[in-house]
Amino acid sequence: MYTELLFCKSKVFVHCSSKSEDNIPGFLLITRDTQQANLDATLTWIPEKELDRAQYDELMRADLQGVGAQRKIRVKKDVVVQALYAAWAFTVKVSSIYSIQFRPPSPSGWWFGSVAIHCNNPSELDSIPVLFFHDNICPSTREKQKNLSKSFDPFSGNDIYWGANDVRDALLEVADLKQTFVDPSVWLVNATLDDLRNFSADSLKRKSQDARKESSAASTGSTKFWDVLDQAKWNLMAKFADLTTKSTNKMTDMFNQHPIVKFVDKHNSNPYVKQILTNPKVQEIQDDFDSAKIYLAKWALGVKEQAERYQTANGLDDSYRRLLFHELGSDGEDVQLTDEELNIALQRSHPLSVNKWKTFFDSEGRLVLTVQEVKDYIFHGGIGDPSLRKEVWLFLLDVYPWDSSAEDRKVLEKTLRDGYRANYKSRWEYREAHLDEDEEAYWLDQVLRIEKDVKRNDRDLPLYKHNTENGQPPSIPVGEDQANEDVENDVWTVKNPHLQKLRSILLSYNIYNNDLGYVQGMCDLLSPIYYILEDEELSFWAFVSFMNRMERNFLRDQSGIRDQMLTLTDLCHLMLPKMSDHLAKCDSSNLFFCFRMLIVWFKREFEFNDVCSIWEVFLTDFYSSQFQLFFMLAVLQKNSGPVMNNLDQFDQVLKFFNELRGTMDWNDLMIRSELLFVKFKKIMDILERKEELNEYTLLTADGNVITETSAMAVDNSLQAQPSLVTANLKQLLSKKIVVKREPPREKNSIR
Known part of the structure; x- marks a missing residue:
C-alpha cells in the first residue's frame, strides 16, 4: 500500500542526551492517504537507521528535489508504519496537534534551531521529542540557503531562513496555523475561536493585570523568571499562556534598562534604525557580543510594539473600551455588561481563512463542527479571503x-x-x-x-x-x-x-x-x-x-417593512429611551428616516466591500434573524448625542441621517450592535421575570382563592400597565427567519 508524501526534510535530529554522539538523525515527513482530507494528514519522524538503503535514497531524493502541490510522490505506507515501533520515532495526525513552537537557530551557530510539538491530548506529549534541525548537513536547506544568499537584501528585515521554515510552509498547506500574540515563535494548529481569543492581546493584558495582584506568585529575580519562562514555552500551551503572561510586566521592566533597548526607544521613529535592527547580519553581530540579553530585550520590545499595533487595528485600547462601557454597559447592576461580553464583542480579529475553512470538513466533505461554531467565526471575524466567500455564502444562503x-x-x-x-x-x-x-x-x-x-x-x-x-x-x-x-x-x-x-x-x-x-x-x-x-x-x-x-x-401593502419599523420603534423606546423621547419631539418617532437603510440592508450607506462584510454577519442569524435592527439601533445610538444636542425638526433629522452615507465605520457599529443585543437580552429576561412575579402576586392576593371577580380585577390590572415586552420584541430573540409572502396577484395589478 502507498501513501502520498506531501513533505520531506532530512537531517532532523533527536538529541537523546547532552552528548553529540547520542544524537539520532532522521526524516520528518508529512503524508496523507489518497482521498483523505487535510485533517487526516500525519506528521511523522523516523530515524535513518530504521530505513533500508532504497527507502533512505528515495527520501533523500524527495528532500532535495522537493515535494508538494507541484510535485507529488507516493511512498510505501510501511515506511510510516515503522515509526510506530522504532525508538524515539513518532507519528501524529495534524488534527491532533495543538501548537508548534519554532525556535530559530543562533545566527552564529551556537545552537541548532528546534521544533517542539504540543498535542491536544496531554498523554501524547511524552511520545513526541523535541526535533533539532542540523541545517549545516541538510542538502535541501543548504541548497536553499545558497540560492537565497544570491538575492540577499540587507534592508529587507526578513528573518534568517532555516529548515523548519519549510515545515511551517508545508503545514500551512494542510492546516490552519495562527501565530500567537504571546510569543511569535508559537503557532496554534487548527485553533478554535476560543483559543484565538485566549491568545489575543486583550487576553494577555487581562492575565497580566491578574498576575500583578498575585505578588507572591512570581519572583523579581532573573532565575525565577527564566524558570517560569522555560516551563511556559516548553510545557503544554494551556500552561504556557498563563505563565508567560504573568511574567510580561516584570520582563519588560527588566529589559527596558538594557542600553540597546534605550537606544531603540530613543530612535524608534527612525526607519533606518528599525531596518538595521531587523537585519539578519546585525542580529548575528549582536549575537556574538551579548546574544541572550539582546535577544530578550528585542523580544520584550517586539511584544510591546505588537500590542500597540494589535490594539490600534482592533479597537482594544482602553479609551475605546471605556467609551463603549460608558455608552452601553453601565445602566445599573442588573444590565451591566461584563468584561467577557465586552471582550468577545471587541475581538473581531480572526477572519475565516481558506485553510481554516478546510479544517471544518472531513474527508467526505461533511462539517465536523457545529453550525453555530462556524457562524461564530463568520459573525466575529468575517471572511478574510474574498475568494472564499463564493463557497461560504452558498451555505449561508x-x-x-x-x-x-x-x-x-x-x-x-x-x-x-x-x-x-x-x-x-x-x-x-x-x-x-x-x-x-x-x-x-x-x-x-x-x-x-x-x-x-x-x-x-x-x-x-x-x-x-x-x-x-x-x-x-x-x-x-x-x-x-x-x-x-x-x-x-x-x-x-x-x-x-x-x-x-x-x-x-x-x-x-x-x-x-x-x-x-x-x-x-x-x-x-x-x-x-x-x-x-x-x-x-x-x-x-x-x-x-x-x-x-x-x-x-x-410587499404591496408595505406590511412587512412596517412591522420592522414598529419593532425598531419598540426597541428604541426600550434601549434608548432618551433618544426615543427626543425623536418624538422632532415628529420623527416613526423612524421614517431608517426606511431606506433597512429595506436593502444598508446597501447604499456603505462601500460595496463593507456591505458584503455586513451582510455575511446578518446571514449567520448568530444572535437573531433580525440582527439588522440592532445594527440600525447602533446607528441611532452612535448618533444620539449630536441629534439630541442639535436637532429639533423632522427635516433636520431626515437630512442628518441621509447624509451619513459613506461616513460610518461598520466595524464599530457591529461591535455596538452585539453589545446592544446582549444588553437587550438581559433587559428582556429581567422584564419577563418581573411580569411573571407581578402576575403571581396579583393572582394570590386573595389568599390563593381566585374568584371570577378577582380574576377580572387581575386582568384589568395587567391591562392598565402596558408591558414593555411586546410580541415584536420577543421575536427579536428568535433565530428563525421571519417570512411574509405577497398574496396571489390579481389581474391587472400593475404597480
Whole structure:
C-alpha cells in the first residue's frame, strides 16, 4: 500500500542526551492517504537507521528535489508504519496537534534551531521529542540557503531562513496555523475561536493585570523568571499562556534598562534604525557580543510594539473600551455588561481563512463542527479571503445544506442548474405574447422595470462598469457623463455580460415568484450575490433563498417593512429611551428616516466591500434573524448625542441621517450592535421575570382563592400597565427567519 508524501526534510535530529554522539538523525515527513482530507494528514519522524538503503535514497531524493502541490510522490505506507515501533520515532495526525513552537537557530551557530510539538491530548506529549534541525548537513536547506544568499537584501528585515521554515510552509498547506500574540515563535494548529481569543492581546493584558495582584506568585529575580519562562514555552500551551503572561510586566521592566533597548526607544521613529535592527547580519553581530540579553530585550520590545499595533487595528485600547462601557454597559447592576461580553464583542480579529475553512470538513466533505461554531467565526471575524466567500455564502444562503457531503453538493448543484434553465429561464426566453392584453402589458412593464434598474446597478464596480460585450473598456472611450445620460434616457441596451445575467436572474425570479413581481431595490440585493458567485444559476438560487427573508420588505401593502419599523420603534423606546423621547419631539418617532437603510440592508450607506462584510454577519442569524435592527439601533445610538444636542425638526433629522452615507465605520457599529443585543437580552429576561412575579402576586392576593371577580380585577390590572415586552420584541430573540409572502396577484395589478 502507498501513501502520498506531501513533505520531506532530512537531517532532523533527536538529541537523546547532552552528548553529540547520542544524537539520532532522521526524516520528518508529512503524508496523507489518497482521498483523505487535510485533517487526516500525519506528521511523522523516523530515524535513518530504521530505513533500508532504497527507502533512505528515495527520501533523500524527495528532500532535495522537493515535494508538494507541484510535485507529488507516493511512498510505501510501511515506511510510516515503522515509526510506530522504532525508538524515539513518532507519528501524529495534524488534527491532533495543538501548537508548534519554532525556535530559530543562533545566527552564529551556537545552537541548532528546534521544533517542539504540543498535542491536544496531554498523554501524547511524552511520545513526541523535541526535533533539532542540523541545517549545516541538510542538502535541501543548504541548497536553499545558497540560492537565497544570491538575492540577499540587507534592508529587507526578513528573518534568517532555516529548515523548519519549510515545515511551517508545508503545514500551512494542510492546516490552519495562527501565530500567537504571546510569543511569535508559537503557532496554534487548527485553533478554535476560543483559543484565538485566549491568545489575543486583550487576553494577555487581562492575565497580566491578574498576575500583578498575585505578588507572591512570581519572583523579581532573573532565575525565577527564566524558570517560569522555560516551563511556559516548553510545557503544554494551556500552561504556557498563563505563565508567560504573568511574567510580561516584570520582563519588560527588566529589559527596558538594557542600553540597546534605550537606544531603540530613543530612535524608534527612525526607519533606518528599525531596518538595521531587523537585519539578519546585525542580529548575528549582536549575537556574538551579548546574544541572550539582546535577544530578550528585542523580544520584550517586539511584544510591546505588537500590542500597540494589535490594539490600534482592533479597537482594544482602553479609551475605546471605556467609551463603549460608558455608552452601553453601565445602566445599573442588573444590565451591566461584563468584561467577557465586552471582550468577545471587541475581538473581531480572526477572519475565516481558506485553510481554516478546510479544517471544518472531513474527508467526505461533511462539517465536523457545529453550525453555530462556524457562524461564530463568520459573525466575529468575517471572511478574510474574498475568494472564499463564493463557497461560504452558498451555505449561508441555504443553497448548500450544512449537513451535506461534497458528493451531495455536487449532485445538488447539477440539479439546481438544470432546474433553473428548464423551469424558469426557458419560460421567458421562449415566451410568446400573452393573449390577454393586460397580462402582456404587465409583463412588458416588469421587463422595463428590471432593465431600468440593471442599467444603473453598481456601475462603479469593474464587473459592471463597461457596457460592452466582453465587459472590458471600449476601444473608443465614452465619457462618463455621456454614459450616464444614455442610461437616464434609455438609449442603450444591456451588453455587459454580467449585467445581462443580472437581467436574466431577475426575469427568471419574476417567473418563480409571479405574485411579487419586480420591485425597485431587488437588483440592489442581487448585485452583491452575483458579484461574489459570478455564476448565473447558483446566483439565482441564492437570490431565491435571500428573497425568502427579504420578500416582506417589498410587499404591496408595505406590511412587512412596517412591522420592522414598529419593532425598531419598540426597541428604541426600550434601549434608548432618551433618544426615543427626543425623536418624538422632532415628529420623527416613526423612524421614517431608517426606511431606506433597512429595506436593502444598508446597501447604499456603505462601500460595496463593507456591505458584503455586513451582510455575511446578518446571514449567520448568530444572535437573531433580525440582527439588522440592532445594527440600525447602533446607528441611532452612535448618533444620539449630536441629534439630541442639535436637532429639533423632522427635516433636520431626515437630512442628518441621509447624509451619513459613506461616513460610518461598520466595524464599530457591529461591535455596538452585539453589545446592544446582549444588553437587550438581559433587559428582556429581567422584564419577563418581573411580569411573571407581578402576575403571581396579583393572582394570590386573595389568599390563593381566585374568584371570577378577582380574576377580572387581575386582568384589568395587567391591562392598565402596558408591558414593555411586546410580541415584536420577543421575536427579536428568535433565530428563525421571519417570512411574509405577497398574496396571489390579481389581474391587472400593475404597480
